Amino acid sequence: MEINFTHHQSAHCENGVISNLMKHHGFQVSEPMAFGIGSGLLFCHIPFLMVNHAPAFTYRALPGIIFKRFAKRVGIKIKREKFKSPAKAKAVLDKNLENNNPVGLQVGVYNLVYFPDEYRFHFNAHNLVVYGKENDTYLISDPVMEEVTTLTDKQLEKVRFAKGAFAPKGHIYYPVDFPKELDLEKAIVKGIKHTCKDMLAPVPVLGVKGIRYTAKLIRKWPKKKGVKKANHYLGQIVRMQEEIGTGGGGFRYIFAAFLQESSKILKKPELSELSKEMTLIGDSWRDFAVDASRIYKNRSAKDDAYNHVATQLEAIADKEEIFFKKLRKAIK
Amino acid sequence: MKKDEVPQDKSNLESASFKELCYAVDENGEYTTVNSSGWDPKTIALNKAIEDINQRVDEAKQRVLSNQTSPIEYYMEFHKMDLPILASYVGFWKWRVKRHFKPQVFHKLSNNILQKYADTFEISIEQLKNIDLHHGN
Numbered sequence: 255m256e257i258n259f260t261h262h263q264s265a266h267c268e269n270g271v272i273s274n275l276m277k278h279h280g281f282q283v284s285e286p287m288a289f290g291i292g293s294g295l296l297f298c299h300i301p302f303l304m305v306n307h308a309p310a311f312t313y314r315a316l317p318g319i320i321f322k323r324f325a326k327r328v329g330i331k332i333k334r335e336k337f338k339s340p341a342k343a344k345a346v347l348d349k350n351l352e353n354n355n356p357v358g359l360q361v362g363v364y365n366l367v368y369f370p371d372e373y374r375f376h377f378n379a380h381n382l383v384v385y386g387k388e389n390d391t392y393l394i395s396d397p398v399m400e401e402v403t404t405l406t407d408k409q410l411e412k413v414r415f416a417k418g419a420f421a422p423k424g425h426i427y428y429p430v431d432f433p434k435e436l437d438l439e440k441a442i443v444k445g446i447k448h449t450c451k452d453m454l455a456p457v458p459v460l461g462v463k464g465i466r467y468t469a470k471l472i473r474k475w476p477k478k479k480g481v482k483k484a485n486h487y488l489g490q491i492v493r494m495q496e497e498i499g500t501g502g503g504g505f506r507y508i509f510a511a512f513l514q515e516s517s518k519i520l521k522k523p524e525l526s527e528l529s530k531e532m533t534l535i536g537d538s539w540r541d542f543a544v545d546a547s548r549i550y551k552n553r554s555a556k557d558d559a560y561n562h563v564a565t566q567l568e569a570i571a572d573k574e575e576i577f578f579k580k581l582r583k584a585i586k
Numbered sequence: 587m588k589k590d591e592v593p594q595d596k597s598n599l600e601s602a603s604f605k606e607l608c609y610a611v612d613e614n615g616e617y618t619t620v621n622s623s624g625w626d627p628k629t630i631a632l633n634k635a636i637e638d639i640n641q642r643v644d645e646a647k648q649r650v651l652s653n654q655t656s657p658i659e660y661y662m663e664f665h666k667m668d669l670p671i672l673a674s675y676v677g678f679w680k681w682r683v684k685r686h687f688k689p690q691v692f693h694k695l696s697n698n699i700l701q702k703y704a705d706t707f708e709i710s711i712e713q714l715k716n717i718d719l720h721h722g723n
Binding site: 486492514529533 | 619667
């Protein structure tokens with residue numbers, strides 16, 4: 255049984271699932287639109303959590319939240335379920351496929367066999383669509399892949415019930431109720447406002463302040479943690495910034511694309527100008543990654559090099575602070 | 587980032603023969619998507635992470651062979667896990683898993699408990715007890 259579902263590759267998994275499911279139901283929602291309305295852009299140094307023996311950073315909202323916000327803002331309803339029993343999870347999935355309903359699933363990456371080995375870490379916030387089943391093989395549309403793929407029921411069960419931080423617990427979700435027309439304008443404004451609020455939040459680990467906080471940590475790492483750990487941590491920042499599905503530059507380019515699209519919908523040329531500015535900020539993030547990679551490439555880095563990239567980050571924080579203040583004004 | 591600046595470096599994506607999608611602006615300043623084969627700064631970060639893990643696996647192996655830790659720690663490192671992840675897979679408290687790292691405790695574990703670890707690592711109990719039988723490396 256195969257549902258007539260069109261796979262479009264996207265940069266990021268969750269936006270891609272939203273965009274692909276919406277398109278399936280006849281609503282043309284681009285990936286940047288889904289990301290922007292769902293206020294996906296963020297910077298957060300997640301306190302107390304260690305991932306791969308290094309502090310955890312994220313450049314986007316936590317799993318599930320982007321879709322949740324998107325749904326609320328455009329007025330669609332999503333059904334979500336989590337399970338304790340794998341058998342029950344499978345039954346619900348099969349039932350949906352029988353009803354010709356493609357569904358989104360949250361999965362862990364470690365046992366995702368079609369991913370390159372180097373990308374298979376215990377990372378549980380990946381998303382994909384299941385659009386059919388043939389015997390014991392499920393037809394998979396993974397938004398970050400160029401083509402569709404398959405997983406056996408055993409393989410699928412494993413990734414649906416991966417353990418650790420953000421364990422998916424068989425998490426299944428799909429839209430159930432749509433308005434006649436999506437009210438994009440209001441949704442865009444809400445999405446942007448929320449992103450500005452997050453990025454300018456008076457919380458030390460979040461948004462612009464989070465970037466400054468991270469820069470401060472980087473200055474301390476070589477003395478406090480030793481060069482080896484400092485390099486490992488720095489690598490983690492870059493890996494999260496450029497993980498598969500960021501579209502590059504820590505999601506900043508996707509956000510710039512969203513602003514450009516929004517400027518046309520809202521007929522606000524200011525947003526198009528701000529989009530250009532965001533593109534430049536994305537470029538600064540890339541420059542940061544290039545310089546950081548120089549440090550962890552040669553093991554014997556000097557303290558000075560860490561201070562240099564920390565200064566770079568602080569400059570980015572300054573730029574983003576000015577940017578989001580302007581953006582907040584532009585949509586008032 | 588301009589369309590022609592999207593990096594096309596050699597990377598580990600090649601082994602799975604896919605390219606990732608990036609957003610970039612075209613000549614008219616309009617956003618579009620471009621496939622990228624990879625980017626060196628990211629590839630280096632990934633390779634370093636893998637290198638670190640391999641080193642951790644090797645160190646764990648040496649400690650198992652010199653009877654400083656149990657094979658559970660070796661298999662944990664091999665599967666890129668840490669203590670919280672392993673604990674949630676086998677369904678024990680972290681302190682209990684940590685205790686099972688002690689060789690003298692490990693040798694007294696019941697088959698029931700050993701089976702849980704073996705299932706998690708997808709190996710037999712014999713392989714769990716003797717890391718020389720592990721063919722993963």
